[in-house]
Amino acid sequence: MRERYVAAVDQGTGSSRCLVFDRAGRIVSFSQREHRHIHPHPGWVEQDPAEIWSNVEAVTGRALRDANLEPSDLVALGIANQRETTIVWDRHTGQPVHQAITWQDTRTDRLVRELAGAGEVDVRKITGLGFATYFSGPKLRWLLDSVPGLQQRAQDGDLMFGTMDSWLIWRLTGRHLTDVTNASRTLLMNLETLDWDPEMLELIGIPRTLLPEIRPSAEVYGEARGQLAGVPVAAAIGDQQAALFGQACFMPGEAKCTYGTGGFMLLNTGERRVLSESGLLTTVCARVGEEPPSYALEGSIAVTGSLVQWFRDNLELIGSAPEIETLARTVEDNGGCYFVPAFSGLFAPHWRSDARGVITGLTGYITKGHLARAVLEATAWQTREVVEAMTADSGVSLSSLRVDGGMTANNLLMQFLADVLDVPVVRPIVAETVSLGAAYAAGLAVGFWSGREELRSNWHIAAQWLPNMDSAARDRGYRKWRKAVRRAVDWLDEEDLPQDS
Amino acid sequence: MPGNIQSIERAAAILRLLSGRNRRLGVVDLAGELNLPKGTVHGLLRTLQHVGFVEQDKDSGKYQLGAALLHMGSSYLDGNELRTRALNWSDSLAARTHEAVRIGTLHDSRVLVVHHVFRPDDSFQTLDVGSLLPAHATAMGKVLLADHPYAADELIGQGLEAFTDWTITAPDRLREELTLARERGWAWEVGELLAGQASMAAPIIDRTGRTVGAMGIVGKAERLLTTRKPRAELLSYVREAARAVSHELGAIPW
Ligand SMILES: Nc1ncnc2c1ncn2[C@@H]1O[C@H](COP(=O)(O)OP(=O)(O)O)[C@@H](O)[C@H]1O
Ligand SMILES: [Mg+2]
Numbered sequence: 001m002r003e004r005y006v007a008a009v010d011q012g013t014g015s016s017r018c019l020v021f022d023r024a025g026r027i028v029s030f031s032q033r034e035h036r037h038i039h040p041h042p043g044w045v046e047q048d049p050a051e052i053w054s055n056v057e058a059v060t061g062r063a064l065r066d067a068n069l070e071p072s073d074l075v076a077l078g079i080a081n082q083r084e085t086t087i088v089w090d091r092h093t094g095q096p097v098h099q100a101i102t103w104q105d106t107r108t109d110r111l112v113r114e115l116a117g118a119g120e121v122d123v124r125k126i127t128g129l130g131f132a133t134y135f136s137g138p139k140l141r142w143l144l145d146s147v148p149g150l151q152q153r154a155q156d157g158d159l160m161f162g163t164m165d166s167w168l169i170w171r172l173t174g175r176h177l178t179d180v181t182n183a184s185r186t187l188l189m190n191l192e193t194l195d196w197d198p199e200m201l202e203l204i205g206i207p208r209t210l211l212p213e214i215r216p217s218a219e220v221y222g223e224a225r226g227q228l229a230g231v232p233v234a235a236a237i238g239d240q241q242a243a244l245f246g247q248a249c250f251m252p253g254e255a256k257c258t259y260g261t262g263g264f265m266l267l268n269t270g271e272r273r274v275l276s277e278s279g280l281l282t283t284v285c286a287r288v289g290e291e292p293p294s295y296a297l298e299g300s301i302a303v304t305g306s307l308v309q310w311f312r313d314n315l316e317l318i319g320s321a322p323e324i325e326t327l328a329r330t331v332e333d334n335g336g337c338y339f340v341p342a343f344s345g346l347f348a349p350h351w352r353s354d355a356r357g358v359i360t361g362l363t364g365y366i367t368k369g370h371l372a373r374a375v376l377e378a379t380a381w382q383t384r385e386v387v388e389a390m391t392a393d394s395g396v397s398l399s400s401l402r403v404d405g406g407m408t409a410n411n412l413l414m415q416f417l418a419d420v421l422d423v424p425v426v427r428p429i430v431a432e433t434v435s436l437g438a439a440y441a442a443g444l445a446v447g448f449w450s451g452r453e454e455l456r457s458n459w460h461i462a463a464q465w466l467p468n469m470d471s472a473a474r475d476r477g478y479r480k481w482r483k484a485v486r487r488a489v490d491w492l493d494e495e496d497l498p499q500d501s
Numbered sequence: 502m503p504g505n506i507q508s509i510e511r512a513a514a515i516l517r518l519l520s521g522r523n524r525r526l527g528v529v530d531l532a533g534e535l536n537l538p539k540g541t542v543h544g545l546l547r548t549l550q551h552v553g554f555v556e557q558d559k560d561s562g563k564y565q566l567g568a569a570l571l572h573m574g575s576s577y578l579d580g581n582e583l584r585t586r587a588l589n590w591s592d593s594l595a596a597r598t599h600e601a602v603r604i605g606t607l608h609d610s611r612v613l614v615v616h617h618v619f620r621p622d623d624s625f626q627t628l629d630v631g632s633l634l635p636a637h638a639t640a641m642g643k644v645l646l647a648d649h650p651y652a653a654d655e656l657i658g659q660g661l662e663a664f665t666d667w668t669i670t671a672p673d674r675l676r677e678e679l680t681l682a683r684e685r686g687w688a689w690e691v692g693e694l695l696a697g698q699a700s701m702a703a704p705i706i707d708r709t710g711r712t713v714g715a716m717g718i719v720g721k722a723e724r725l726l727t728t729r730k731p732r733a734e735l736l737s738y739v740r741e742a743a744r745a746v747s748h749e750l751g752a753i754p755w
Contacts, residue, residue, distance in 0.1 A: 019589075026596040030589050322581040409585040411630055429592050429621050460621035462592055463628055 004075050006443045007063065007231070008435040009056055011081040011164050012239060013102065013261040014309070014406075016055040018063040019435040020074075023448070025458035027430065029067035031059040038099060043106040043344065046099035049087050052164070053171050061227055071231050077172075077224060078235035078442030080242035080434045081164035082261075083185045086139040088150070088210070089167070091160050091176075098147050100164075101139045104261075104302060104344050108138040109353055110497045121199050124275060128184065128191045128282030132351060133344065134300070136163060137187035137204045144205070154207050161210040165236040172233050173222035178212040180293060181238040184284040189214065191273055191282065194293060216287040217241070218441040235441035239434045240264040241286055244296065245441060246433030247402050248459040250452045252294075255390070255398070258433070259407035261309075262347075263301035263379060265386050267394060270294055278389035279349030288444055297393060299348040299386030303341040304379040305407050310343075311375050317368050324372050325412045331369035336361040338381075338484035339374040346488065349389040354492040360484045379407065380417045381481040387421060400424040404433040411465075419469035420477065429462040511535065512545050512554075516566065519555060525563040553651035578713045578750075580606055580615035583705070584630075587746045591618045591716065594742035598735050600718040600725070601626070602742075604705070605641040607649055608633060610656040612642045612715070620720065635694065637661050637675055638668050640702035641715035643688035647679045648704065648712035667692040687740055689731045691722050699725040701736055703743035708751045716743045 005028060010017045017032040033055040038046040064070070084103035089096045101107070115138065116131040129135055140161050144150050153159050162170065163185070166178045183189040183196075188206060190197035196211055215221065217237040224231045237245065240258055244266045247256040252270030257263060266285070273282055273295045280297045287293040308321045318324050338360050340346075345353035359374065383401075391397050400423050407413060408427050418425040430436045443449045514535055519526060526534075532542045546564055549555040556567040587604055595602045595618040605612035612634040619626045636642030636656055646653040653675070661670040669675045682688035689701040702717025717739055718725070725735060 024596065027589055027593040320579075320582055322585040323579055325581040326579050406585075409588050410581070411584075411628070429596055429618070431588050431592060460596075460619075461623050461626075462595065462618045462621070464619070464626075465628070 002073070004448070005069065005073055006076050006078065006439040006448060007060065007074050007228075008078045008080065008438040008442070009060060009168065010239065010242075010432070010435040010438065011052065011056060011079065011168060012434070013082040013085075013104075014305070016052060016059055017432075017435065018056070018059040019432055019439070020063055020067055020069065021436065021439045025430065025436060025440075025455065027432065029063040029069070030432075031062040031066065033059050037102075041107075043109075045102045045105045047085065047102055049089070049096040049100050049167055052100070053168070056168060057227065071224075071228050074228070074231045075448045076220075076232045076234035076442040076446045077228060078237070078438035078440075079165055079168055079233070080237055080239045080438035081168065081182070083163060083182060083238040083240065084134060084136045084139075085164050086136045086143070086161070087164070087167045088140065088143050088159055088161050090153075091158055094171075097150060097153075097159065098143055101143070103134055104306075105139070106133045106344050106353065108133045108142050111138050111142060112353075113497075115204060119203055121203050123187070123200070126190050126197055126200060127187050128273065128275070129187055130351060131187070132347075133353060134302075134347065135185055135187040137200070137206060140186075140206055140210070141204050154210055157209045159210055160212070162212050165238075166212045169221055169233060169236060172224045172226070172228070174225070175222050176212045177215045177221060179215055179217040179236040179238075180284045180287045181217055181241040182236065183214045185238060191284070191295070194284070194287070216289055218286070218288040218445040220445055232442075232446055234443075234445040235438055237286060237438055237441055240266055240298065241284070241296070242435075242437030242441070243404055243433040244268065244437065245286055246430065246435070246437030247404060247428060248452070248456045249402070250456065253394075253396065256402040256404065256433070257383060257386075259304050259379060259403060259405040261304070261306045263304035263383060263386075265299040265383065265390065266296045267298075267390055268294060268296050269394075274393060276389070276393045278392040279351060280386075280389050280393060281348070286441065288441065297390060299389055301379075301382045301386060302344045302347040304382070305405070306343070307339070307341040307375050307378060308407070310341075311372070317371070321406075322409065324375060325410050327369055328372040328376055328412055331367065331373060333370075334373040334377055335366050335370035336363065336480075337366050337370045337374045338480055339371070339378045340484045340488040341378050342488045342491075346485070348386055350385075350485070350489070352489045355489040356491040358484060358488045360487055361480070376410065376413045377416060377477075379413060380420045381478065383417060384420050384478060384481075398423050400426055402426050402428065404428065404431050414463070414465045415468070418465040418467045420474055422467045422469075422471070422474065424467065425465045426461055427463045429460045431462075508545065511537065511541070512549055515542070515545055515549065516554065516570070519564060519566050525558060525561065525565045527561075527563045531564070551651060551654070553649065578606075578707060580613065583714050584616040586749050587616060587705070587716065590742045590745045590749070591616055594716070594718065594738055595619070595621050597738045598718050600720040600735070602716070602718055603629065603641065604714055604716045605634065605639075605645065606714045607636070607645045607652055610636055610652045610659070612636050612639055612645060615714070635662060635664065638664050638690065638694040640688045640690045640700040640717050640719075643678060643682045643690065644702045644704045644715040644717075645712060647682040647688065653679060664694050665692055665696050669693060687736060689736075691726060691729070697722055699731075701725065701731045701739055703740045704747075705743050705750070706747040713750070714746075716746060
């Protein structure tokens with residue numbers, strides 16, 4: 001019998017990739033392409049939807065060619081995507097009306113403050129989220145308010161809104177839809193009904209005609225057109241939820257943390273929606289077909305890998321991201337230096353949009369090697385804060401941490417993470433869990449895999465880092481980190497906020 | 502300029518010519534450019550080749566700058582970079598072969614382990630990254646030495662230490678083994694470092710065609726070998742994975 005495969009597109013914040021997996025969940029082909037980030041003003045971060053679509057086409061074509069595969073060799077395509085990033089396009093011409101506004105963009109700061117002060121609506125209970133620049137709804141509202149003529153075109157039904165999943169699915173199949181995990185990041189979806197919430201639409205000021213239909217994360221949405229003609233598009237799932245799925249964290253109590261542009265820890269809470277007391281989000285884990293949805297608690301860290309990129313591109317102290325490890329190893333420790341990368345404010349567990357980045361503990365002794373350490377350590381300390389919030393909310397302390405994402409290639413960081421969390425850190429045999437999760441969801445939807453047990457048996461430990469730091473050093477480091485965080489908050493003044501358009 | 506050593510000046514002139522854009526030059530070209538007899542240029546090239554500063558292209562017989570020289574400059578490939586680029590392919594190799602995967606680079610005539618993927622059976626294993634392995638007693642080492650003759654000379658000069666009864670300790674035997682590795686594009690070893698253990702490896706090649714690392718699997722001899730030869734299937738997975746990483750290195754750096 002001819003061997004068949006599942007393809008996954010991981011449309012991430014930094015790049016788009018296509019991976020092809022075989023039945024054993026092993027990578028058969030891989031192709032990746034970075035895209036541009038556009039910074040028109042401080043705090044504004046945009047991307048070009050057309051560029052991203054053409055990159056997605058290029059990487060899928062390349063991944064198939066490299067492995068000598070035809071579309072007919074694929075049983076399904078699954079899509080995982082950067083979440084919250086907001087696109088509006090013309091339903092007739094397919095042209096985006098504006099660049100995509102990414103999740104890191106803080107232009108809606110003033111707007112979300114107003115919305116937060118506005119009503120009696122229990123936003124946390126309805127959406128599982130709080131008002132922050134992070135989520136899509138206010139970004140969409142900003143577009144409607146700021147791009148001339150958009151309100152009218154929206155009223156006339158000429159426009160479509162979507163996150164990256166919707167944009168790609170619309171391009172691939174011509175259907176306008178989104179999945180529950182992506183919809184749960186808009187501030188517009190009701191976590192219980194899994195539909196757009198009238199109260200939230202009213203509050204944020206979004207006409208329903210713009211919105212896609214909300215579907216399960218895994219079901220056949222339609223057949224792809226173009227170079228993948230005939231391949232069922234069978235999953236769409238936010239990248240962090242996809243990673244949880246790819247890590248085979250199917251059961252309540254199972255958790256992972258993904259380290260890419262940002263860092264995202266998700267804890268599966270099963271069919272229970274746990275509302276956090278500690279600064280975490282409640283979000284949809286996944287919904288496979290008509291099964292009941294599962295939920296998760298999420299600790300989102302805005303800046304982890306992007307700090308390494310900033311160090312590379314803006315300070316030019318290294319030539320590539322991995323070189324940060326080489327530079328960090330030129331010194332023994334951080335020399336007393338701490339770096340709080342609050343570039344878009346601080347996300348979980350603080351949610352302080354008035355914070356900005358600080359480097360503290362500087363003395364004449366500090367070299368670029370110490371700075372490199374501080375950059376890497378920031379990821380670990382931020383994880384520690386999120387882990388403590390998870391423990392507080394769930395009452396269960398972590399026994400080990402499953403990790404994945406681009407930064408897990410960094411051994412120094414992974415060791416330091418084990419040291420400051422004081423638990424083993426474990427990387428599974430596929431570090432590309434985002435793609436794997438999207439492939440799993442798509443494969444389940446078309447019956448390529450028998451069920452979750454089969455997927456679970458593919459999970460194996462590829463590397464493990466054991467804690468090796470004495471508790472006094474750990475406590476001292478964490479105390480300093482928290483002092484550094486106190487120096488990062490309360491930085492923005494009213495006059496620094498973007499002006500209303 | 503009195504006091505300068507003429508042969509060093511001439512050697513430097515050769516290196517400068519070879520460092521020009523796209524330079525691969527033959528003895529005749531160099532002799533012409535430098536206005537020197539062919540025999541003199543040939544002698545200089547031989548010494549430069551011996552220390553790894555120039556290399557001779559197999560097909561054309563022309564000379565180009567050598568890996569040793571490039572390693573001193575900025576184009577040297579960082580081990581952390583290599584690991585990051587290789588991650589997907591090393592995972593995939595471990596999943597296919599069900600064996601532990603390692604990637605190594607040459608470090609003072611030894612193999613520095615820059616990446617290690619556990620054997621995917623969830624048994625307790627510890628990360629080997631950062632350890633140094635003897636080059637003549639590992640498959641990775643043989644692959645690396647095969648493309649770095651000056652390192653092989655240095656190692657042989659220091660004396661080849663025996664770890665088991667099967668470790669290659671005779672210089673001629675090692676040279677034969679390296680020639681074979683170079684011709685085949687892979688190397689193996691059984692029981693030469695540890696009794697009962699075997700390893701096989703293939704070169705990771707950068708866009709200039711130099712071996713910048715070796716990638717391979719290591720495990721129990723009975724699993725890796727059949728009738729005292731590497732299992733063909735495992736070997737082809739190793740070679741494919743190393744080729745995929747090489748391909749990756751040919752791409753634009755990120
Ligand atoms: N060896 C490394 N050390 C530290 N950071 C790294 C390393 N390799 C990649 N990164 C960082 O990881 C990020 C890329 O990871 P990835 O999972 O692809 O992110 P995303 O999906 O958000 O685009 C980049 O921000 C990069 O700076
Ligand atoms: Mg990603």
